[in-house]
Amino acid sequence: MPTVYDYTVKKTNGNEHSLQDYEGKLLIIVNTASKCGLTNQFQELQELYDKYKDQGLEILGFPCGQFNNQEFDNIEETTEFCQLNFGVTFPMYGKIDVNGKNEEPLFTYLKSEKSGLLLNDIKWNFTKFLVNRNGQVVKRYAPTTNPSKIEKDILKLL
Structure with a gap:
């Protein structure tokens, strides 16, 4: 049975990174x-990360410009923006597509494990997937679900 640990993604510097490191x-x-307009979620994601990283929570951010081109073209601008405006210290990865012929294989897997309300496709920025310690997708959250609202689900799995 596949898990997220079977995937390799690109870091912001273009180097490959195995998600097996998060086992x-x-x-x-x-x-x-x-x-x-949902960028304020960076702050809540960072707060969750600060609160639970010592208990084993990792947050993995994947910049995507597929929805109204709302991401910088230059990944350095993206990481600088996140750090300066929201104090982001959780891992950010290279810019990806989450839908279509060039979609990141990790997101193909995530969507196949937990489909959306009407479609499998990601509908907007800040779609969140919660993955348990065994690498299995347990829940998908809509873009408008604030990260603080998923804290109870995090606590159940920590």
């Missing part, structure tokens, strides 16, 4: 966009 951790995987 045994609780993960929130989220597609982000720096110029989106």
Whole structure:
């Protein structure tokens, strides 16, 4: 049975990174966009990370410009924006597509494990997936679900 640990993703510097490095951790995987009206979610994601990282929570951010091109073209601008405006210290990865022919295989897997309300496709920025310590997707959250609202689910799995 596949898990998120079977996937390799690109870091912001373009190098490959195996998600097997997160084995045994609780993960929130989220597609982000720096110029989106939902960017305040970066702050809540960072608060969750600060609060629970010592208990095994990791948050993995994947910048995506597929929705109204709301992400910088330059990944350095993205990481600088996140750090300066929201104090983001959780891992951010290279810019990806989450839908379509060039979609990141990790997101193909995530969507196949937990489909959306009407479609499998990601509908907007800040769709969040909660992954248990065994690498299995347990829940998908809508873009408008504030990260603080999923804290109770995090606590159940920590």
